[in-house]
Amino acid sequence: MRLGIVGGMLQGIESAYLARKAGFETLVIDRRPDAPALSLADECMVLDVVRHRTEARRALSDCDAVLPANENLETLTVLDRMLRDSETPLLFDLESYNVSRSKALSNQMMEDLNVPTPRPWPGCGFPAVVKPSGQSGSAGVVKVRNEGELERGLRRIEEMDEDAIVQEFVEGPNVSIEVIGDGNQATPMVLTEVVLDNAYDCKMVRCPIPEFNPEVADALRDHGCKIAENLALRGIMDLEAIIHNGAAKVLEFDARIPSQTPAAVLHATGINLVEVLFDALVEGVLNTTVPNHHGAAIYEHIIVDGEVMRSCGEGTFSQVKDPRLQAGLFGSDEMITDYAPGRESWHATIICAGDSPQEAWNKRQSCLEQIMEKNKITQYVDSVPEMER
Structure with missing residues (x-):
């Protein structure tokens, strides 16, 4: 089976990795020549599917399915139109995405379905969270503690050309x-x-x-x-x-x-x-059995810079250059990394698994110790949210 993946950043890395594990051949397409998922694919193309639709359609028609791995609405809309009447299935639901990408629409749906969510402003009081309606994850999200911070947060969202959602901080x-x-x-x-x-x-x-x-x-x-x-x-x-x-x-x-x-x-x-x-x-086969756990795993991002190793968020890890999958590196099960012997600065996603959470954690601890020892690292910085300090 051949899977076309459109998007080469974090979602593309995830999609290419999982597709490889499923035994699929992969084609990854991204308009950026330095998109990190390109190096994880069996075949890659640097191509803007919006500007070069005929070429994109030709490439994707050779795939058994196409998985969008990006959040660019124009790209997603083009893919939906391109493949809607084709023989190549699109593993994506544009209508559902259009609801979920709007926090205003999705919050209203959850309220209608009696799904519990953080209380809205102003009833929630401070501290509160200001977030853009049309962004996912932590993009543009800010915690505010008073009226002044709230005003600055709202201005920031306005500068992003987004509608603001304000909720209690939980x-x-x-x-x-x-x-x-x-x-x-x-x-x-x-x-x-x-x-x-x-x-x-x-x-x-x-x-x-x-x-x-x-x-x-x-x-x-x-x-x-x-x-x-x-x-x-x-x-x-x-x-x-x-x-x-x-x-x-x-x-x-x-x-x-x-x-x-x-x-x-x-x-x-x-x-x-x-x-x-x-x-x-x-x-056409959806297994409706709720999965059971058989083991445990830890998936973690780090960045090494000289003698310092830091835990890092997904945004920092996305700056990785030409990552490769390396099994067993520094005692991990696998790493997605641009590490090379002697390199001063590098990124890694470390994957450690075990029969139990404690076994996976112990393997993770041993892996970090090996990284520090073998790379002569003297300091490990593990940042946490303000609320945990």
Whole structure:
């Protein structure tokens, strides 16, 4: 099977990695010649699919399916129109994405479905969070503690040409779950913990979540299925929530292939979300059995610069140059990295798995120690969000 992946940044890295693990041949297309996923593909093309549609259509017509791995609305719309009446399936639901990309629309849907979310301004008081309606993840998000910071946050969103969403700031573990739908029914996948850096960017994913309340887990699966079935989702989405005072508050859902969490799910459970998505939308087979855990995995970004090693968020890791997949490096299971012996500065995504969360954690600790010892690193900086200091 040959999978066309359009987008070469973080989602492209994730898609190319999972496709390789599923045994698919991959074609990765991106308009940027330095997009990191290009080096992970069997074949790559530097091409703007919006400006060069005929060439893009010709290249993608040789694929068994196409997976968009980007959040550029113009590109996604072009792909939807290009492949809608073709014989090449598109593993993406543009209508669902258009709802999820608007926090105003998605928050209204969750309110209508009685999905618990952070309280809106002004009833929530301070501290609060100001975020752009049309961005996902931590992009443009700022915590505000008073009226002055709120005004500055609102101006910043206005400068982004976005509508502002203001909600209560909730503290607690950040968790995520993917849901895959075939347009008629939806299946929740595996819960993961998303660990954040000081910029509230994902630096680590843990699967499973240690000592997680099974009732909260069931509630999150139900919320995800309820949203996906209301959307009539024909694709994949992820739902992100904060566990606050023992209950889940859903922050957002995004109807597109996520980055980071699927690789952790694969190494912890053996479940490949790209393969499940392909089976659902191409083969017409969606397994509705809720997956069980068989092991554990930790997925973590680092950057090395001289004698200093830092944990880093996904945004910093995305600056990696020509990454390769290296098995067993420094005692890890695998790394996605631009490391080379003698190189002073390099990035890595470290994947460590085990039969239990403790075994995976011990392997991760040993891996970091080996990196420091063999690269003569004297300092390790692990940044955390302000609320954890």
